[in-house]
Amino acid sequence: NAARERSLRRKSLQIRDQQQEWQDSPEGQKMLKFRRSLPAYKERDALLKAVSENQVVVVSGETGCGKTTQLPQYILESEIEAARGASCSIICTQPRRISAMSVSERVAAERGEQLGESVGYKIRLEGMKGRDTRLLFCTTGVLLRRLLVDRDLRGVSHVVVDEIHERGMNEDFLLIVLKDLLRRRPDLRLILMSATLNAELFSSFFGGAPMLHIPGFTYPVRAHFLENILETTGYRLTPYNQIDDYGQEKTWKMQKQTLRKRKTQIASSVEGALVDSDFNGFSHRTRDSLSCWNPDSIGFNLIEHVLSHICKNERPGAVLVFMTGWEDINTLKDQLQAHPLLGDPSRVLLLACHGSMASAEQRLIFDRPPKGVRKIVLATNMAETSITINDVVFVVDCGKAKETSYDALNNTPCLLPSWVSKAAARQRRGRAGRVQPGECYHLYPKCVYDAFSDYQLPELLRTPLQSLCLQIKSLQLGGVSEFLSKALQPPEPLSVQNAIDFLKTIGALDENENLTVLGQNLSVLPVEPKLGKMLILGAMFKCLDPIMTVVAGLSVRDPFLMPFDKKDLAESAKAQFSAREFSDHLALVRAYEGWKDAERQQSGYEYCWTNFLSAQTLKAIDSLRKQFFSLLKDTGLVESDKETCNKWSHDEHLVRAIICAGLFPGVCSVVNKEKSIMLKTMEDGQVLLYSNSVNAQEPKIPYPWLVFNEKIKVNAVFLRDSTAVSDSVLLLFGGKISRGGLDGHLKMLGGYLEFFMKPGLAETYLSLKREFEELIHC
């Protein structure tokens, strides 16, 4: 032990010398000068003192003041100075993969190192981390996964939880777990970082932990609300020009109805907020125009108008436009590209910024454009706090964000563009004042802003809790309800009950809410429980390859691209992969397999191009599949040789059945009407298919059921993806397959096989049955 101590100390001193050397170099000096100019630097000593004297410290400070890049680094530096550089281990969590990566890259550069030396990162599927990494940026999910195998976080000296103001589900969950852990690990230090001033909530959660605020400097930003914008620019909103979020022109009559409905919804707290008196003092023209305002619309024309107003009349400076998501960013980008001024690359540099774009594209956002060219960045709410674009002077805020919510009564997740909170709107505005006084154009009236809620509802209260409940069980944190009641803001009992019922339905929990063997296996797979179950079944039924593709596709994102202007072409390209199999999932399998073949012949990119597929997504699916395989091997569910686990992979009927088993209880019935297809689920009544589903193109579906992974309430309930299945498949595979259940299933299987199955299929199943019985008895 003493020898080990000595070697650690020697190493620590060595690290200290290296750091000194970098700081003395000209580049190091320059970097140091920049770092010392950040507001966080003034609080460096106070912060380090607070951390050494308290187990928990809450730090708040405006975006860009240096929390993420500096605070963990200060801790690292002070450990190095105290000759503990080789023994400390600091973990800093980020809610998003992209920020974990980009921040670690930045911090390594600030320390004059390569990524993977003392600073590294780890996100699902990827990482850059060496033996000597002492400061690790990871996603919150990665730390939660580590807690599964290392309950006490042995060897970790500091945990920094970043962006807690976002109140993400993982972060809220992590805080409950850490609160417990702090008792067992009195030497562990916890630092919470928030971009807004709601530190009290977190401080009191940790028994009155000290709070530290980093005062930041930003220039004043002038807010223009819709009425001012209309007044000064003379723009007229016309009802007939407005296109709603889904690209359909609405009739004026319908608009007026929704407007009336929405007025009360938006302003439920301020009854009738949108009354004329709010606009006293404005011209008739403006007031007239305002009555045409459609709160349901993103208002692409209005945005275009405001952007061209800025480009024509305003001083130089980049523009940041907050949109709700990837789809409308693309729609807007297409529209702007056709504009004579905004679409002229010699005058305007049009960029998009959202979570799923390539990192090369991301870097462009930070670069300054050539002189005389105005940079316009179309972004999601990602640019609110986790990404800082320094030269922004103008912000255009559509006032909405696509937010997931969860309707516990109907047990349905919803994804709706909804109004942001006051805090978020303020945050968006603040992005304009980083280098000089700025302007912010809010594309909604001031009275609507006044009706916004103060803060966004925490994610824990607006998402289904299945994965979380499974995690609580596998971390042995006790009863789910009891554990979640310890959260900052506990979820509704009904949501918790729905999640527990679901886990029982798929056989992850038994009647007494104890984790089953299936549940244990599911908890180590980095996918939703039902998809994990599909994987395990794929392994057991020896059709692993196609099932791994389906699960990877469903948990990454859809690789089929649907460009707005080539929708028809893209849809027919996708339909080719389906060959009347009536399954988006099988189409995905075909597309992936085709891509793998093309890759082998070095024509992967061409293949993607002609088939409207995203090469990036296919690559992500590919690496996720590799991860699945090694995890399944670890659990002993598959043997290492790929042939055995793919014995039945060519059997489309079997693959369909496993998809059904995994997606159950996501089922809807199919009724073929004269001219259309009518779909119904038990909970929602009629549901619709997204237009890019292969089944949406079919005049008839010759199967009585569709199983689906995701349904979402937009204006109606939509199914994103579906696979058609027969009665017999639903009967045999839909439902609980657990140890006992499987036996039951197999008995049933024997009885029904001759009735329902094609003879060839029956043979397949009978041989599987034999294999299964062996499996069950061992």
Ligand code: ADP
């Ligand atoms: P916070 O976490 O408080 O929002 P950060 O630590 O992320 O702030 O950033 C502090 C400052 O460091 C930013 O204002 C920006 O000037 C600079 N910075 C951050 N990331 C980068 C980067 N990738 N390249 C250049 N400068 C950066």
Ligand code: MG
């Ligand atoms: Mg930050």
